[in-house]
Amino acid sequence: MATVQQLHSTLQQHLTIPIHQGEYWYGGCVMDGPVYPFTQGSDYQLDMIHLNTPNQVAPAFISTAGRALWSAQPFNLQVKGNDLEIAGRSTLYLDESGHNLKDAQQTLARQTFTLGKMPPAEFFKLAQWNDWIELMYKQNQADVLKYAHGIVDHGFAPGIIMIDDLWAEYYGRWEFSIRKFPDAKGMVQELHDMGFKVMVWTCPFVTPDTPEYHDLRDQHMLIEKADGTPVIREWWNGYGALLDLSNPKTYAWYKHALTKLQTETGVDGFKFDAGDAKFYDDDDRSVMQLSKTEQTQLWGEFGLEFPYNEYRVNFKNQGAPLVNRLQDKSFEWGVNGLSELIPDTLTQGLLGYYYNCPDMIGGGEYTSFLGKKGHLDQELIVRSAQCAALMAMMQFSVAPWRVLDKEHLDLCIQAAKLHHDYADYIIALAQNAAKTGEPITRPMAYEYPETPLAFAKTQFMLGAKLLVAPVLEKGAAHKTIYFPAGKWQSIHDTHDVVTGGGEKDVPVDLSTLPAYQKID
Known part of the structure; x- marks a missing residue:
């Protein structure tokens, strides 16, 4: 019978867990995949409580000796010599009943994952497409359709296509800009007729000094400061207020805005961006008075309202039918590039974020592509496509037919076809993950x-x-x-x-x- 130790701790009370000889630990932070596993003497520490990571985090670690450590709240962990030193906000659980990494991961799944349902099979069946690298902040109907036609005209199969940031006039008004998309419904119908499922980008920010902002502010539906005024936070697109999704009125407002868009235009789902813990503060005032990591967790839970979803950040929510992609990677072979796709993806799987996408092929960090027209490393794009081909999902963004010669383009088409050839096997693994929590x-x-x-x-x-x-x-x-x-x-x-x-x-x-x- 499994024995689970309940290790009570406060941030002022440190707990010590000896690391066994030859024992290696995985877990915690997806972005730390390249430094996992760690062992005795490793130089590793993780402060989950104040962590500003752009990817998924779970308060859990597992080891090759079959041990599983978890908590309901974030905790701090550090390797000191041959020991793990841990301080947490709530009860820590240590299960030592297993013998290997699989045993430990399955213990974690039984104890902390939400099992029973997977995302739609379309995510796994065909290569996905996101227009970000091609259009960046210049989203418009004509170029979205040009991109989509380019996909099928060059021999790729239509799958899910994502329309990225700035399809709306501003943040908080989740309607297609009539200037950029004069016939959004007709565009979506054309994409559907071509065989695509259509997703659009969204975020929890609201542009200040807009009608939506004023209405939400007056009804106290935004995250506030102690004096009752909305917090305004800087993010990568300027400054914005934040939806308080712990307020049932705000939750209903946002859900209505997105479902209304679906009803009126036919879009199938949403790419949920931002929601990073760094954009919140534990002192922020919200209806449920959530911590910054709990705000990120709630942002992920909101996506369960929409089967077609994608997330870059998450806290907990392991095993849930949420698509979790890796953070934007650079167009590089090494650091923050191709070499990190495998360790990051494997960390996602062990932690329960196994419905995962290894970022966009070639990387989603758009600055890597600026000023490089005609000078992209074609070999890197091919190897990136091959690396993703036999993972759970693969996603293109930069148009292969625009930046590759015929030889390299054909190899990307071949990689996408290989993924489709193994779709039934991958979908069966996703179904198994929904039942068992196995990556x-x-x-x-x-x-x-x-x-x-x-x-x-x-x-x-x-x-x-x-x-x-x-x-x-x-x-x-x-x-x-x-x-x-x-x-x-x-x-x-x-x-x-x-x-x-x-x-x-x-x-x-x-x-x-x-x-x-x-x-x-």
């Missing part, structure tokens, strides 16, 4: 605890059957892969069978995405 993309150590640590961030398992080892280095002619014991057959060549039990150098060229299925 879709999994660390090697989840299925094969004996995997050397050197391979923890360069390859992964898609479910229990498929080993995927994307090429992550520019100009690579080979990829060193660890094959667990057994026979592994290449998904590209049935005659290519590897007998596992160690590592092997596999030759690669630009067209190669090393992936193997266990056949015994």
Whole structure:
């Protein structure tokens, strides 16, 4: 029988948990994926209470020794020598009944995940499209349709398409700008006729000195300062007031605004951006007097009203049918680029954010694309597409046909087709995740605890059957892969069978995405 220790703590009372010899820990903060796992002597600390991360956070850690640590509230954690030192706001739970990483993750799922439902299958079936890199802040009907037609005209299948920021006149008026979209309903219908599902960008900010702002302010439906006036916070698009979604009137107002847009134009869902804890303060006044992390949690919970949703930030809400993407990555091979897609994605999965998207192919950090017309690294875009092809979801933004020559474009089409070829398998894994809490993309150590640590961030398992080892280095002619014991057959060549039990150098060229299925 499992034994769960309840470790009561305050921020003034420190708790110490010894790290076992050879034990490695994952969890906490998705953005810290590249530094996971940590162990004895690691230089790692995480202050969840004051954390300003642009991605998902869960108050939980799990280890390769089968131990699971969690709490209902954020806590601080630091490795000191051979110990974990922890201080929290509420009861900490430590379960030591497991033997390996899978045991620990499944304990966490049983104790903290919301199971039972997954997002619509369309998220997993085909490559998604977001017009952000192409249109940026110049959203308009003509160019949205041009982008959509470019997708199908160049050999890609229509999937979900997202219309990004500035399709409305300002924040808080969630209606298509008539200047930019003279016939929004007709546009959405045309996109539907082409085979697309349509999502649009939204956020919890309200532009000051607008009719919506004045109305919300007068009814005390915005987050306020102690004197009862709305807080005005700086964010990446200037300054804005914040919806108090803990107020039932505000919640109903926002839901009505979005459902009205759906009814009038036919859009299918919403990309929910912002909501970061850094935009809130624990001293803010709200109806339920929520902390900054609880505001982020509530922002995520709101998305459950809309099956077609996407989030960049979340606190808790693990296992819920919410699509969680990675933060905007840079157009880079290394730091904050391609090399971080695997560790970040695996951290998402272990924590329960397994309905995940590894950001836009090539990266969603738009400044990486400014002033580079004709000078983009085409190989990086191909490798980014290949890396995402056998993950839960893949999403394009920069138009491959605009920035790639025929050779590289064909390889991106091939990567998108590969994702579609494995859609039934991926959807089955998503269905399993909804039932059990098991990740879709999994660390090697989840299925094969004996995997050397050197391979923890360069390859992964898609479910229990498929080993995927994307090429992550520019100009690579080979990829060193660890094959667990057994026979592994290449998904590209049935005659290519590897007998596992160690590592092997596999030759690669630009067209190669090393992936193997266990056949015994």
